[in-house]
Amino acid sequence: MSEQLISHTRAVFDETFGEAPAIVVQAPGRVNLIGEHTDYNDGLVLPCALDYRTVIAARERDDRIVHIVAADYDNAVDEYSLDEPIERLEAPMWANYVRGVVDVLQKRGLPLRGMDMVISGDVPQGAGLSSSASLSVAVCTLFATLPGFEGLSPIDLALIAQESENDFVGCKCGNMDQIISATGLANHAVMIDCRSLETQPVPVPSGASIMIFHSHVERGLVDSEYNTRRQQCETAARHFGVKALRDVDMALLEERGGELDPMVLRRARHVVTENARVAAAVDALRAGDLARMGELMAASHVSMRDDFEITVPLIDQLVDIVKGVIKTTGGVRMTGGGFGGCVVALVPDDQVEHVTAAVERAYRGPKGELATIYVCRAARGAGRLPA
Known part of the structure; x- marks a missing residue:
């Protein structure tokens, strides 16, 4: 994992909010080793998570405001209240991936809190390595650190991320990208049964x-x-x-x-x-x-x-x-x-x-x-x- 990416994200948080973050989470991108166009046929896929990822540094707030800083986009800011309907933006798209997850979590009745966060990542964009799933799963992982989220499994978080991409962002993706980002294992691929959602770790040969x-x-x-x-x-x-x-x-x-x-x-x-x-x-x-x-x-x-x-x-x-x-x-x-x-x-x-x-x-x-x-x-x- 890139220590430079983690340090950079923490540093931007410190510069922006005047203190160190209380919570730091990460979620990786992915590549599929074999199993193409089988996912929507209820089939089998064999992806692995990659050592390129999204990192979020954050702290809880005392109010209901979500304040996001995108470190990779000149520290652009998105801010909104959890007490108001969460609207989809025309731009920037990165903000919609965060908003979408928050919207799904809200609609599921989960106990959200206001949050300050800085987001940065090194998943190559436009290369098909699922930078969007990495971002969505990272946001899910962040809010899952709050009290009241203990019952959510990694698969639950992946399906929330998928739902947000499908229904809020408008990308009708399958569930492979989010599941592998949520369940990846070092030095292993993961076979995912796209019907049962069962996962099996499979070692990648050393060397x-x-x-x-x-x-x-x-x-x-x-x-x-x-x-x-x-x-x-x-x-x-x-x-x-x-x-x-x-x-x-x-x-x-x-x-x-x-x-x-x-x-x-x-x-x-x-x-x-x-x-x-x-x-x-x-x-x-x-x-x-x-x-x-x-x-x-x-x-x-x-x-x-x-x-x-x-x-x-x-x-x-x-x-x-x-x-x-x-x-x-x-x-x-x-x-x-x-x-x-x-x-x-x-x-x-x-x-x-x-x-x-x-x-x-x-x-x-x-x-x-x-x-x-x-x-x-x-x-x-x-x-x-x-x-």
Whole structure:
């Protein structure tokens, strides 16, 4: 965890309010190792929390005012009363993520108090690493330090954060990002069952780094195409008479898949095979078998490319460059909603410099940019820090 980020957030609080904060909390961003577009099909995902995070330094107030300072935006301020309706702002968007959480907590009848807070973070924005979920979960974690919140589990906090993004901010995201931010475990990925919300920690093999490559391909089609993919998956589930594609296995797909429109069949095949790959990935990581994990990540990428059709040529090129270096010693695939964004890789530590050099040499984004490269470790989830 960045001690510099924590120190900076505390220092801004001290400068702004004239005393040290009484409460400091953090919540991380995330990357999904495998399990793409399975979440809204009630399926399995395997993300991990990252050592990039949002930090909030705060103190309780004696009144009902919430006063927020955004240290990353020139100390911009948002302030409002808990006794008045909380309105959504046209701008700035960061303020709405905080307001949304406060609004949901209020509507649930939880005993909120006024709060002074300073927020800062180092989760890269616009890279698909869930800076927004990190912020929302951090705000939940802050208020959960108050008396009367003891009954809320990390999953409860994650679902509050998701509800605030869905209903207040207006982003119809799933629950994976918030759950992994709330429940992450150091040196582990977490398998999330998106139907039952059960979580299982899965160790990331020692000696392996998580590398993330931001392609700088803007994901311009992701919203409309996301909705189309979701509708196609729902069409397939209705055909099989099940609640979601989670309930379809390969035997059923092979038996009756020919009755589907060929495109809908391809979409369904991706989801069914991806769920199986997540389950297999859990076994591979627990066995420390990076070669097997690499096979599963490669198959996932091919499925996203050919069956779900959500990759783009530059993403495919970036995957090929990394694969050309690590070969069978690790894995690489597109991660996220698709049509641009990021590539994730599990890379032996002794290959990190070679992969970095190869990508810097061979990859250029749409405007000639180098890929932005992050080398990460799986980190612990949200929680309180020493004040």
